[in-house]
Amino acid sequence: MLRYLTVPVTAFAQNCSVIWCDRTNDAAVVDPGGDLPRLRAAVARLGVRLRAIWLTHAHIDHAGATGTLSREDALPVIGPHPGDQFWIDALPQQSQMFGFPRAEPFTPTRWLADGDTVTIGDETLQVRHCPGHTPGHVVFHSTGAKRCFVGDVLFAGSIGRTDFPGGNHDQLIDSIVERLWPMGDDTVFIPGHGPEGTFGEERRHNPYVGGT
Template identity: 60%
Template sequence: MSLQYQVVPVTSFAQNCSIVWCDSTNDGIVIDPGGDVKQLAMLIDELGVNVTKVVLTHGHLDHVGGTKELVAKLQDIPVIGPHKDDNFWLQGLEGQSQMFGFPLTEAFEPTQWLDEGDEVSFGNETLKVYHTPGHTPGHVVLFSESARLAFVGDVLFNGSIGRTDFPRGDFNTLINSIKTKLWPLGNDVTFIPGHGPKSTFGHERASNPFVADEMPM
């Protein structure tokens, strides 16, 4: 029994949408369907994954823009997350669409908000939820203890960190989220960022100019 995943870059922002599933049941989730829903739906079909919910790390358009369309294609499955502090981003999706030149995306509310300590389950797999504000105030990270794998949205990147110049973003809050929520999970944890290639927490602790530390490896 193990966690499987496939990362699909979507939209002009090359946002990493992740299809994640339990290989013993084929039940799964889609994390951050920002767009290109036809491509996502075809791949879900090819993989044979029974998607039971959509999970959002935060409310930015390139991560959530395809949510309503994908949910409609998959027969009204629930939308889980992000943390309720990102509601203002979801309610402002029409404005975000115009700002970034995306197709008009209507505001929506998820079926369920996520809080620190919640769990997202599918098949025999469980992801733990960590509230990681800084890039946005309601950002969450999803962590699989068994797979030593984290889906971190726009909190941390390979060699960089999320932007903090958006409304209610805050640099010090983001650094604190990374160092107090992510690092304790372990240097061996692989993470899938919202954009760009994957990395490990240990690699970023050793080399990322924003958050490298002096911890022994």
């Protein structure tokens, strides 16, 4: 069975997720933006083994500690989509701009594309490319657990910003309507910031995409 724990990190309270297979105790960490001591403490409490880093996108609050964690723990970096290469290249500038510790550079071990899958232990999640917040943004969907880790595509009552370089509002709305809604109203989404919600609730009541 897929299990997960949300660990808020950085001054932006980014929802880093530790996802693990409860049979094997193998785990992946989604979007390690920073605060590695806090993240490592959570992993130790859970008693799981980190096997990979999965990235939804490469903004500093989601990817800032990726290089360090990958190097120190010899973890492969899976994702995002190649459209975010320029954000990875700009991580040092992002860290300086937003007052983060300097981000170590990294090169993804594996880029992701729409329709790919990622696996941890016995659990396989579907990858959907959902551009709009960033060009290379992806989400990770567990059909069995009815959970989707959506990064900054969708929030409870809101949607991701599109005023950063490479952002596109119409593209973001299309990603939500065409890629997220078909996952089902009862699917719970774990956003990059703030509380969880369901796609059904957002589809009906979110002021940005409600009724779509």
